[in-house]
Amino acid sequence: MSTGDFHLPHFLPYLLNQAAEAASHEFQRYYRARYGMLRTEWRVLFHLACYGDMSATRICDLASLHKTKVSRAVAALETKRFLTRAESEDDRRVELLSLTPKGLTVFRDLSGAAERFETDLLEHLTPDEVLHLRSALLKLSGLGERSLQPDVPL
Amino acid sequence: MSTGDFHLPHFLPYLLNQAAEAASHEFQRYYRARYGMLRTEWRVLFHLACYGDMSATRICDLASLHKTKVSRAVAALETKRFLTRAESEDDRRVELLSLTPKGLTVFRDLSGAAERFETDLLEHLTPDEVLHLRSALLKLSGLGERSLQPDVPL
DNA sequence: CAAAACTCGTTACAAATGAAACTGGTCGCA
DNA sequence: TGCGACCAGTTTCATTTGTAACGAGTTTTG
Numbered sequence: 001m002s003t004g005d006f007h008l009p010h011f012l013p014y015l016l017n018q019a020a021e022a023a024s025h026e027f028q029r030y031y032r033a034r035y036g037m038l039r040t041e042w043r044v045l046f047h048l049a050c051y052g053d054m055s056a057t058r059i060c061d062l063a064s065l066h067k068t069k070v071s072r073a074v075a076a077l078e079t080k081r082f083l084t085r086a087e088s089e090d091d092r093r094v095e096l097l098s099l100t101p102k103g104l105t106v107f108r109d110l111s112g113a114a115e116r117f118e119t120d121l122l123e124h125l126t127p128d129e130v131l132h133l134r135s136a137l138l139k140l141s142g143l144g145e146r147s148l149q150p151d152v153p154l
Numbered sequence: 155m156s157t158g159d160f161h162l163p164h165f166l167p168y169l170l171n172q173a174a175e176a177a178s179h180e181f182q183r184y185y186r187a188r189y190g191m192l193r194t195e196w197r198v199l200f201h202l203a204c205y206g207d208m209s210a211t212r213i214c215d216l217a218s219l220h221k222t223k224v225s226r227a228v229a230a231l232e233t234k235r236f237l238t239r240a241e242s243e244d245d246r247r248v249e250l251l252s253l254t255p256k257g258l259t260v261f262r263d264l265s266g267a268a269e270r271f272e273t274d275l276l277e278h279l280t281p282d283e284v285l286h287l288r289s290a291l292l293k294l295s296g297l298g299e300r301s302l303q304p305d306v307p308l
Numbered sequence: 309c310a311a312a313a314c315t316c317g318t319t320a321c322a323a324a325t326g327a328a329a330c331t332g333g334t335c336g337c338a
Numbered sequence: 339t340g341c342g343a344c345c346a347g348t349t350t351c352a353t354t355t356g357t358a359a360c361g362a363g364t365t366t367t368g
Contacts, residue, residue, distance in 0.1 A: 006265040008204045009297050012272050013178040014197075015288065018218065018295035020170035027167055038324080043168070050162045057346060064172065068326070071347055093333045093346040111160040118166050124293050133290040134169065136283050140275065141172035143163050192354080211316060222356075225317055247316040247363050 016140075027117045031110055035080070040065060040073040042110060045082060045099070049107040053098045055088070082106055170294075181271045185264055189234070194219060194227040196264060199236060199253070203261040207252045209242070236260055 008014055024039075031037045037045075047059050056070045063070075074097060077083045082103030088094035099107065122130050138144050162168055178193075185191045191199075201213050210224045217224075228251060231237045236257030242248035253261065276284050292298050 006200070006204060006268070008200050009292065009295075010288065011268055012275055012288070013174065013181055013268075015291045015295060015297065016170065016174035016177050018297050019291040020167065020174040021218070022295050023170050024167040046160070046162050050160060055346080064175070066326070067347065068349090069324095071349090072324090075348090091334070091346085095347075114160070114165055114167075121166055121294065125290055129286065129290050132283065132286045134164065134166070136279055136287045137169045137173040138163065139278050141163075141169060141176050143169065143172050209316080220356075221317065222319090223354095225319090226354090229318090245316085245364070249317075 023121055026120075027114055030113050030117070034109075035106060038073065038076070040069045041076055044070060044073045044077060044097075045103060045107055046111070048083065048097055048099050049104065049111070053096055055094045055096060057094075059097075077103065177275055180274070181268055184267050184271070188263075189260060192227065192230070194223045195230055198224060198227045198231060198251075199257060199261055200265070202237065202251055202253050203258065203265070207250055209248045209250060211248070213251075231257065 009018075028039065031042050043063055043065070044059055047062060048054065051062070056067065056074055059065065060067050060070050074083065074085070078085065081100055083097050083099050085095040085097055088096050125133065163172075182193065185196050197217055197219070198213055201216060202208065205216070210221065210228055213219065214221050214224050228237065228239070232239065235254055237251050237253050239249040239251055242250050279287065
């Protein structure tokens with residue numbers, strides 16, 4: 001039958017999702033098995049490790065995550081003693097999140113694993129392909145703009 | 155601070171996920187608002203429309219979806235009268251799924267919308283970039299192999 | 309041809325998610 | 339100063355998902 005000329009594997013949102021899931025799969029198994037972590041948890045951890053201490057809201061902005069998700073991830077990471085909170089002195093609503101040494105160690109383990117998984121992934125692409133791929137994805141994701149926002153806007 | 159040289163927006167699984175979510179967002183709003191559909195539901199619908207009638211298990215294989223997800227999506231689509239089931243004569247465990255005319259109409263609407271959203275997305279990329287992008291994503295997704303499997307293997 | 313092993317699809321229960329209400333805190337402005 | 343609008347982060351509740359067990363049917367194998 002095959003009605004219409006729409007071809008599913010050419011539809012970019014679909015293709016992107018399939019590629020994203022396939023690409024994330026091994027890494028996900030790793031951090032789940034090893035630290036019982038959820039996706040949002042490693043993301044929060046990585047944001048703190050890569051960009052330094054910051055508030056939950058700032059992580060929401062950088063990672064396009066909803067604040068409830070981040071709130072729960074922060075709670076989980078605190079329970080695991082991977083981070084600590086400190087009330088900001090400027091604004092007592094804000095909590096400044098910092099990784100503990102333990103959290104930092106976990107980050108180093110995870111980022112090492114991440115790099116290995118990524119290397120495996122990229123094995124099937126030429127370096128040139130990888131370059132073009134990242135550039136295109138960066139444009140699509142809108143990740144470029146966000147990271148330019150200053151820490152304390154205006 | 156910025157510990158380690160790991161740069162999050164270069165990590166492919168992360169980048170892919172961000173791009174995938176950004177790319178899916180508008181389309182998701184559309185099918186949710188218009189038909190109260192979930193992601194798995196449109197995927198099932200599209201598989202039937204693009205590849206013709208098939209069983210739930212075959213959709214699982216093609217789309218890398220878990221059978222419970224597909225089972226629930228099929229139930230929802232049946233409730234909405236977008237598809238019907240017919241017990242296979244060869245094997246009474248299997249249900250052959252077919253779109254109703256109504257389901258087909260919905261597909262035509264959704265695929266039209268999908269194409270418009272995709273066009274918008276691709277506006278920021280050159281045709282050449284798009285070509286490379288799709289090719290790389292296809293390799294990463296493993297979607298290439300799956301679609302080659304015959305309907306009745308061996 | 310009967311019992312064991314396997315497959316299709318559903319269901320039941322636990323865990324994760326999303327939306328909205330809520331708590332405590334800050335800011336603007338009369 | 340005090341009141342209303344706004345913001346950070348949490349909690350609650352409904353929805354969605356994942357896992358494991360299940361019922362019914364088929365295939366294998368002895």
